[in-house]
Amino acid sequence: MALTTLKDRVRAATNQDAEQPTVEAAVTRAADIPQQQSVPDELHTSAKADGGDVADIALGWLERYGEEFTKALPAHIDAAAFFAAVRAALPGLVRCTPASLLQALLTCARFGLVPDGRHAVIRREGKTATFVPMAQGYVELMYRSGRVGSVHVGMIYEGDEWSYEPTAPAPLDFTHKPALLKSKAERGAPILAYAFAWMASGARSQVVILTREDAEEIRDEYSQAYQRAQESGKHDSFWHTDFNRMWEKSALRRLHKRVPMSAELVAMVQADEAGDAGQVQVVHAPDPETAGLVEEAVRAHRAAEASQEPRVRPLPVKGGGRRGRSKPKKNRGGRAVRRRAA
Template sequence: MALTTLKERVQQRAAAVASGEDIRHDRAEEETPAGNGHDIEQYRADIEAALPKHVSVDQFLAALRPALPKLRKCTPASVLQSVITCARFGLVPDGQQAVITADDKIATFIATYEGYIELMWRSGLVKSVIAQLVYEGDEYEFVPTARAGEEFVHRPNILASKKDRKPLFAYAFAWLDGGARSNIAIITLEEAEEIRNEHSKAYQRAEANGEKNSLWHTRFDRMHLKTAVRRLAKLVPKSAELRALVAVEEAAEHGRPQVIAAIDPEVAALEADARRAHRAAEASQDVPAARLPVKQRGRAKRRRRHRDKNKKR
């Protein structure tokens, strides 16, 4: 199957979505052994065509094969589309840059915080990114009103065991092209838990079915860091590819095929911006009307006194 054929099919599905048809993965699709290495080998040419030149198909497939047994119960279509999506971003599914995980029989591509940093760096607009967790016992100081570059200090206690200490917050900042430094993105532990509970469909499903096998269950610290890095992505210059990555992960959360967004990053980014603007417009209608200004009685009395004095004169 050529990549062009896949792209044409995906574009047809995207057109169906645009026309109002609800396109979702069919979880009742017949299960096939998607974890078989021979099954993924037949798409080697498609994967190689999707990958950027700096990532070899052998490197990509070597990282992918250990994850395939966990995807046996996933629909074959979702396995293929998650693999192609990962390849389109040039991220290796080795657990460091990206993972492909099973979510309710749907294979899903998820970038790690290192994957986000890789795309920031690849844009040429960001020179380096620092992302860390601050634990109990660390020294830190945050003074937002201080001069840029001096408002935040973190001195980790590198000799203390992290197993016995609770993370307090995650932070991330970037050094930009030209020497400037971005603002600092900070996510407290409480905020990370709220984001997980309210916005992660995978976490909610894993809690409901009792398996507790989502990335928020198995890699909480890394997901905490990723949340900080995703907030940082809003504070630095963004490439179309980085914006498309956000759109791809949002698609997974809402049950839409990820590969649609990955095929054309610029279009996906524009569509994601349009959806966010639409949600913001709807939310603004729920804001209560502002109160009318109240007359100040004290001033009115002073005016009357002033008029009384004039009459006496």
């Protein structure tokens, strides 16, 4: 069966990553390439460009898919800013296969996140590029639901003042006073990560609190990337290199189950899990048409909820008009009796 769409070609090519050349190898290769080329092979043509380093040539190849990225990026994300972040990340990704790099960047674009290290990261594992949403990326998608007013995520250190009483009413159940004037040595090591959200309605979500032991259990049980890094002896997963940020991200991952979830947020969790498992992620990201339908459905749902809110009837107005007159009372004989003005 012919692969007609970009998604089909990327998915097919990504499943054969072991046999595909890396971006670096494709750029340095000078063989003649036929006009009908597969997704990974198209990078060979760019290798014939004069001057420029590997990252520049790879970026030029990616820009040939500019129309696909323009369709994928939401209106509030500037394509120039997106590609500027991609350009900064490319030097560390040249050993990835072109197919995996393309699918990781398309996935990132469809969720409307910039791979700047704060909202998302494109990470290399072997020859595979993977889209990794960071804690700020999860916060961004929670805001987009329109029902979350603010999200708070943080770390509690040994020298901080804090209290947690789950049975107390919010917001008295949880307080945290960071010891900002203490030195890092005086403040001590982090002992807890937490996350909570205030709804647009004014209500507050349940507070999610994770100990270091909780984070380690999540890492050991669910992170296949960590397990692969352990087995290979490379120790280069995010759990190895940036444990505290993954600790905070785990708290946010649990928080998303306690706040109103958008279809986009659910899809990103699935894409995040697929990337950790070494699977294709772009199939989980909403395509532009689907994203439009989901947005329309969300608007319709909100309108339906608003229409069910009880309406308060206005109180009658005394005097000044026919609608404001009160009805005359009747006596026992059935005759109308009007009150005399005092």
